[in-house]
Amino acid sequence: MRKEKKLKRKTADDYWTNRALKREREAYLTGQKLSKKLLEFYENASNEVRKKINDFYHRYASENGLTFYEAVRELNKSEYREWKKSLDEYVGEYETKADPVRAAELKAKVDARAYQSRITRLEAVGTQIEGAVNKLYFGALTVMNEDFSKVFEKSFIRKAEDLAEHFDIDMGFTQKYFNEKMVEDVISYPWCGNHFSDRLWKNKENLIFNLRDILSRGLQSGTSLPQMAKEMADKTGQSFKAAYNLVESETTHFHEEANFRAYEAAGIERYQFWSEHELTVCGTCAALDMKVFNVKDRKEGVNAPPMHNHCRCITVEYDPYEKEDYIASGLEPPEDRETWKEWYDGEVARRGKDAVENEIKAHKNKASDEKQFEKYKSILGNKNMPKNLDEFQKLKYNKVDEWEDIKKFYEYKNENPNSNKKFYYINKKIDILRNNGEIKIKGTAVKPDKSVKINNYNEHTLMRMQERNITKKDIQNIKNNSIIAFKQRNGNQYAYYSEKGFVVIDINGTVGSVGWADENAKKFISEVLKDG
Numbered sequence: 001m002r003k004e005k006k007l008k009r010k011t012a013d014d015y016w017t018n019r020a021l022k023r024e025r026e027a028y029l030t031g032q033k034l035s036k037k038l039l040e041f042y043e044n045a046s047n048e049v050r051k052k053i054n055d056f057y058h059r060y061a062s063e064n065g066l067t068f069y070e071a072v073r074e075l076n077k078s079e080y081r082e083w084k085k086s087l088d089e090y091v092g093e094y095e096t097k098a099d100p101v102r103a104a105e106l107k108a109k110v111d112a113r114a115y116q117s118r119i120t121r122l123e124a125v126g127t128q129i130e131g132a133v134n135k136l137y138f139g140a141l142t143v144m145n146e147d148f149s150k151v152f153e154k155s156f157i158r159k160a161e162d163l164a165e166h167f168d169i170d171m172g173f174t175q176k177y178f179n180e181k182m183v184e185d186v187i188s189y190p191w192c193g194n195h196f197s198d199r200l201w202k203n204k205e206n207l208i209f210n211l212r213d214i215l216s217r218g219l220q221s222g223t224s225l226p227q228m229a230k231e232m233a234d235k236t237g238q239s240f241k242a243a244y245n246l247v248e249s250e251t252t253h254f255h256e257e258a259n260f261r262a263y264e265a266a267g268i269e270r271y272q273f274w275s276e277h278e279l280t281v282c283g284t285c286a287a288l289d290m291k292v293f294n295v296k297d298r299k300e301g302v303n304a305p306p307m308h309n310h311c312r313c314i315t316v317e318y319d320p321y322e323k324e325d326y327i328a329s330g331l332e333p334p335e336d337r338e339t340w341k342e343w344y345d346g347e348v349a350r351r352g353k354d355a356v357e358n359e360i361k362a363h364k365n366k367a368s369d370e371k372q373f374e375k376y377k378s379i380l381g382n383k384n385m386p387k388n389l390d391e392f393q394k395l396k397y398n399k400v401d402e403w404e405d406i407k408k409f410y411e412y413k414n415e416n417p418n419s420n421k422k423f424y425y426i427n428k429k430i431d432i433l434r435n436n437g438e439i440k441i442k443g444t445a446v447k448p449d450k451s452v453k454i455n456n457y458n459e460h461t462l463m464r465m466q467e468r469n470i471t472k473k474d475i476q477n478i479k480n481n482s483i484i485a486f487k488q489r490n491g492n493q494y495a496y497y498s499e500k501g502f503v504v505i506d507i508n509g510t511v512g513s514v515g516w517a518d519e520n521a522k523k524f525i526s527e528v529l530k531d532g
């Protein structure tokens, strides 16, 4: 016989379901704080590497920079002593409890290298880079061990309390389960094949390889110091991003591990999968929302969170008698939580299918849109672009006409880098007039480049000059006072229009045609430029 629960009336905040969400949030925030601590380690390592490279460079560079030849010369006696001392300092930093096996290995490796009789300047600075990044590893691992233990402990205790209250059972059940050994076992267990220390180690080995690679290749190809520093900072940033992802999924893992240990301790047999009710949730997680599984069948990544990096899904205890208990206690049972699909349908009904789907698209395409945003910004300039990626995506997915316009402007500006937005719109206007048969001038309207040089005049032009009484000075004046130009023959020639006349000049500076403006041309110019 199952024991009936006595349920008391509660406010919405007290419902155990809301608590489960709150607990996840708490664990998540601990993870975020941990990431901030890691960022500091990465920043320190990055600064130290930059400093070492700077010293190295300025010490051995001549006025033309540092040659590879200079970089691979051997250290002299005093340099050697100095270098050896710096290594000892690093090794001192490895003496943590975090990973004694690897610390001992590194120490042996450093000792062996210090006994080599010949060492080049480049090798010496390379080992210092290694030292700085290894220091980062041991520091980061120490805080990860501490904070993951905290996440697990806290989540377990809180969940146990919540379960005790929810199922009206005594908290005593936790005691025989929870002890330091259990925390240690959970933290040291390689739940996804690799332990987090292995993944962090691999991450930092990659970073060392990349930094050394940038330095030696940079020296061989004569890359400038600031450029190398930038490349190194970028690599360190990528390395931190990987560590950040690691912290996120490990945090979710330890939080859920705590939940499952508490389910087992309290004798809960089934759990329910809850995905976030957000448009950013992936299809796999959304499809699992509100599904019920046996606690003993839990498989992380298959039917339990974390399903993948950045997964914010949770589990809650499932009680098939929940409703009956509410009714037996004379209370209105709380409404069932919607599935993701029901929630999604509600969003569609409220905001319209397009708005909802566009938001999903924006989320999916974030990475590629960011690249596009940067590319457009570099061509169009900040003032012609939405102020951030968010605004850019809003425009791209919601404002069809504006997006078309910005794409066309991008194409235009790409082909006519010296023109501007004003002439882009003038060109658009001219296209319409041309299609209506109102004007006949060929080519793309652009901002005139008045600096273009005139070198000579072809025969046709010389004839025209005589016929129409146009001097070379007149031609110069038309060009210098031109208010619009037309790019013709794939950019091989430009026709310049001033209020007085027009002149066609090719890329060799040869004038191909010239004429005075007639009434029509004058009218056209004032018309087109009126409010362009």
Ligand SMILES: [Zn+2]
Binding pocket: 281, 282, 283, 284, 285, 286, 307, 308, 311
């Ligand atoms: Zn997912």
Ligand SMILES: [Zn+2]
Binding pocket: 275, 285, 305, 307, 308, 311, 312, 313
């Ligand atoms: Zn998920």
